[in-house]
Amino acid sequence: xxxxxxxxxALVFFVATAFITQQTKxxxxxxxxxxxxxxxxxxxxxxxxxxxxxxxxxxxxDAGGVPNMNPPLIKTKWVLGDKKALIKIVxxxxxxxxxxxxxxxxxxxxxxxxxxxxxxxxxxxxTYVRNSFGNKASMVNLAEVKAMRAKLK
Amino acid sequence: xxxxxxxxxxxxxxxxxxGNDSTRVKKSPAAHINEDDVTITLPQGFKTTVVTxxxxxxxxxxxxxxxxxxxxxxxxxxxxxxxQLHDANGDGKADKTTGxxxxxxxxxxxxxxxxYASSDHEVFRYKIDEKTAKVDTGSVQRIVYGLVGKNQHExxxxxxxxxxxxxxxxxxxxxxxxxxxxxxxxxxQDPCPxxxxxxxxxxxxxxxxxxxxxxxxxYAKGLxxxxxxxxxxxxxxxxxxxxxxxxxxxxxxxxxxxxAGAENPAEEMFRLKKGDDCGxxxxxxxxxxxxxxxxxxxxxxxxxVDRCADKTHSIVQFPGHLAPDALLFYTGNQFPEKYKxxxxxxxxxxxxxxxxxxxGFYVVFVPFKDGxxxxxxxVFADGFSGVKAAGSTGRAKHRPCGIAQGPDxxxxxxxxxxGTIWKISYNK
Numbered sequence: 189x190x191x192x193x194x195x196x197x198a199l200v201f202f203v204a205t206a207f208i209t210q211q212t213k214x215x216x217x218x219x220x221x222x223x224x225x226x227x228x229x230x231x232x233x234x235x236x237x238x239x240x241x242x243x244x245x246x247x248x249x250d251a252g253g254v255p256n257m258n259p260p261l262i263k264t265k266w267v268l269g270d271k272k273a274l275i276k277i278v279x280x281x282x283x284x285x286x287x288x289x290x291x292x293x294x295x296x297x298x299x300x301x302x303x304x305x306x307x308x309x310x311x312x313x314x315t316y317v318r319n320s321f322g323n324k325a326s327m328v329n330l331a332e333v334k335a336m337r338a339k340l341k
Numbered sequence: 342x343x344x345x346x347x348x349x350x351x352x353x354x355x356x357x358x359x360g361n362d363s364t365r366v367k368k369s370p371a372a373h374i375n376e377d378d379v380t381i382t383l384p385q386g387f388k389t390t391v392v393t394x395x396x397x398x399x400x401x402x403x404x405x406x407x408x409x410x411x412x413x414x415x416x417x418x419x420x421x422x423x424x425q426l427h428d429a430n431g432d433g434k435a436d437k438t439t440g441x442x443x444x445x446x447x448x449x450x451x452x453x454x455x456x457y458a459s460s461d462h463e464v465f466r467y468k469i470d471e472k473t474a475k476v477d478t479g480s481v482q483r484i485v486y487g488l489v490g491k492n493q494h495e496x497x498x499x500x501x502x503x504x505x506x507x508x509x510x511x512x513x514x515x516x517x518x519x520x521x522x523x524x525x526x527x528x529x530q531d532p533c534p535x536x537x538x539x540x541x542x543x544x545x546x547x548x549x550x551x552x553x554x555x556x557x558x559x560y561a562k563g564l565x566x567x568x569x570x571x572x573x574x575x576x577x578x579x580x581x582x583x584x585x586x587x588x589x590x591x592x593x594x595x596x597x598x599x600x601a602g603a604e605n606p607a608e609e610m611f612r613l614k615k616g617d618d619c620g621x622x623x624x625x626x627x628x629x630x631x632x633x634x635x636x637x638x639x640x641x642x643x644x645x646v647d648r649c650a651d652k653t654h655s656i657v658q659f660p661g662h663l664a665p666d667a668l669l670f671y672t673g674n675q676f677p678e679k680y681k682x683x684x685x686x687x688x689x690x691x692x693x694x695x696x697x698x699x700x701g702f703y704v705v706f707v708p709f710k711d712g713x714x715x716x717x718x719x720v721f722a723d724g725f726s727g728v729k730a731a732g733s734t735g736r737a738k739h740r741p742c743g744i745a746q747g748p749d750x751x752x753x754x755x756x757x758x759x760g761t762i763w764k765i766s767y768n769k
Contacts, residue, residue: 245591245695252735254692255758256398256415260735281524284492291416295492299524 227319227327235316238309243317246296251321259287259294261317268318268325275328275336278310302340307333379727379738381763386677389722389763390433392753396424396760400447401498401667401743402753403456409474410435410745410762412755413449413458415496422446423458425474426762433764441478447496447568448509452547457507459497461490464509464545484546485509487553489539493522494566498667500579502572507547508579509557512566513540517586517638518622525592529638533622536562540621542570542581542613563619563652564611568689568742569668575682576712579613582665582686583655586625586636587693593637603697604628608663609655610684612712617653624649626658657684657714662691663701666742670709673750676767683708686718687741687754690726692734702726702737704744704754722765725756 246258253260261267266287267274281300285293301310307330314328381389398415405411410426418424421440429436448459456469456476464485468477484507488497494512501507516523518533518540533540538554541562545552560579569582590602597605606625611617620633625641627634633649635641659665667687671680683706690702704722708715727738739756746752752765 240696245588245693248692248733248735249695250733250736252733254734255740257692295495297492297522299521304525 227315231312231315231327232319234309235312235314236320238305238313239316239320242301242305243313251317253294254296256292257294257296259289261323262321263323264289268323271314271326271328271332272336274314275310275333276340278305278314279333279337279340302337307337378759378761379724381722381724381765383722383765387722387765387767389765392428392433392762392764393426393435393438394759394761396755396762398757399424399742399755399760399762400496400757401449402745402755402762403449403451404745404747404753405451405469405474406471406748407474408748410753411449411451411456411458411474412743412760412762413446414760415445415447415757417443417445418760422460423449425476427474433766435762441476442481448499450500452501455547457484457499457501457547459499459509461495461497462486462488464497464499464507466547482550484548484550485552485557488543489514494539494584496568498568498570500570500572501547502579503574503577505547507545508560508570508572509543509545510564510567510570510581511539511541511543513621515540515622516588517565517636519638523588527638529622529636531623531639535622540564540566542567542579544615558615560615561611561613561617561619561653563617563621563624565621568664568666569686571668571670571684573612573670573682573712574672575670575709576612578712580668580670580684581611581613582668583609583611583619583621584664585609585661586622587662589625589637596637596643599697601629603661603691603694603700605661607655607658607661608665608688609659610657610665610668610686610707611653611655613653619655620649620652624652626655628658628661657707657718659686659688659705659718660700662693664689664691667744669744669746669752671746671752673746675750676752679708680706682710684714685721685744685752687744689740689742689757690731690734690737695732695734699731699734699737702731702740704741704752722754722763725754 251261279302282298284295284297287294310333311328311330318325397418399412400415402412412424414422422444423442424440426435427437444460446460450457455466457466468480491514493514499509513535518530519527521527542560544558544560564583566584567581585606589597605628607628623639624633625636635645635647665686666689669685686705688701691699702725703720705718706721707718725739728736739758742757743755754763
């Protein structure tokens with residue numbers, strides 16, 4: 189029995205390793221340098237401050253959100269996907285109920301931040317959120333926020 | 342390609358080998374119940390049994406005379422919004438799980454041969470044989486419809502009195518009736534227009550179909566949101582638990598530091614009579630000043646009482662943001678004498694105490710005598726969250742949401758994270 193388990197464990201390990209090796213092959217070809225748009229530390233530090241002052245109360249210290257009320261910011265398409273849509277949410281807010289993650293809805297309104305946060309602060313906090321809590325995505329820069337604010341005027 | 346085929350074959354062999362291992366314990370029908378998930382702490386002599394789990398967003402619950410448990414779900418499970426749990430062998434665990442009702446919601450109760458259940462806009466009822474807990478699902482009647490149920494405080498918990506009346510909470514879709522909800526600096530609307538159709542308790546006839554606002558009585562107002570409510574049989578009156586407003590520290594850091602913002606305002610218990618006005622959105626109870634005060638959105642400065650002087654006052658106050666989601670006056674004979682006629686409250690647990698640690702996630706007991714609290718509140722059942730001090734609400738493994746009493750005097754507690762149901766019983 190014991191021998192069987194050891195053998196099977198070894199087999200599973202071998203199988204898994206083989207698959208992982210195969211799947212990671214393409215990315216090994218890429219040069220080992222930060223991807224274009226990686227977040228600089230200064231923006232991350234400024235963004236963290238904004239997050240703690242403005243976002244943390246509802247989205248929580250771990251960005252895990254509050255069930256049924258405030259959505260999580262971890263690995264969701266809302267945070268990692270279309271930057272324009274994300275910037276618009278921060279500027280204009282949401283009524284509540286629009287966010288649906290795997291069939292769960294979140295009902296508290298998102299207050300608009302257009303009059304409370306500067307373009308730089310919005311760029312910084314979104315860069316921070318998109319690159320913290322297990323997230324990894326391109327940074328949001330000042331010009332992108334400026335352009336969206338102008339478009340929504 | 343050939344390599345992949347070999348790998349697939351290896352996996353198949355591995356899986357088959359494990360699957361045929363006869364030394365592994367076969368799952369019994371109740372084996373999906375994970376008892377060791379969290380440890381619930383209780384006073385000496387009490388114990389918990391996990392009735393079932395995995396129901397998902399299990400909100401309020403009620404127990405029929407035969408011991409069957411009915412649970413209302415806020416997210417459908419296998420297309421059902423009401424789950425019936427039956428314990429065939431008396432070990433406290435559900436042996437049979439069935440469901441009906443294709444709408445989401447929170448409220449559920451049984452009275453005079455009817456099971457009442459609510460969506461976020463309506464109340465329905467079904468004929469039930471209380472001795473066998475057999476529900477005639479074809480008998481469904483819509484009792485109330487068209488209630489305000491927007492994206493906040495939308496749930497419709499309810500209770501019945503002994504005179505054929507149904508009391509429904511209609512929560513305010515707002516934090517404190519600001520012009521722009523939850524926007525720092527936005528002033529409070531005065532008068533608050535929300536109060537005409539929400540932010541209070543409405544009374545309807547328990548047996549009349551298709552009632553709405555015009556048929557109901559605006560029983561009590563100035564209640565931001567009530568999840569926990571019960572009819573006290575001793576004094577024949579309605580008691581409610583109000584969820585206090587959020588964001589005092591975030592919006593008014595000059596008045597409330599981080600700690601004060603976590604502790605304020607109080608979560609409050611009110612003993613209601615018809616016509617009461619409990620003061621929301623104009624007033625809040627300050628846990629540091631021990632007084633009902635004017636909200637800062639309406640010119641308050643943590644000193645002014647102003648129009649709050651003549652509002653209905655609460656009879657018990659709790660720390661801020663704990664989220665009282667269920668209230669039950671204990672009328673059973675199983676628990677020791679001190680619990681008789683006292684109040685059990687399920688606290689869902691906070692979110693707006695951050696960056697202070699979150700608090701709640703427990704069941705509290707308040708001793709009562711003749712309809713009034715007769716001692717300090719105490720934590721009765723704790724440990725649901727499974728974490729020592731949750732910094733973030735989402736880390737809680739379970740959050741108490743409903744309480745019900747069984748025919749033998751046992752208590753039942755529901756959780757809307759995983760959908761676990763606990764039975765709490767007492768053995769000398």
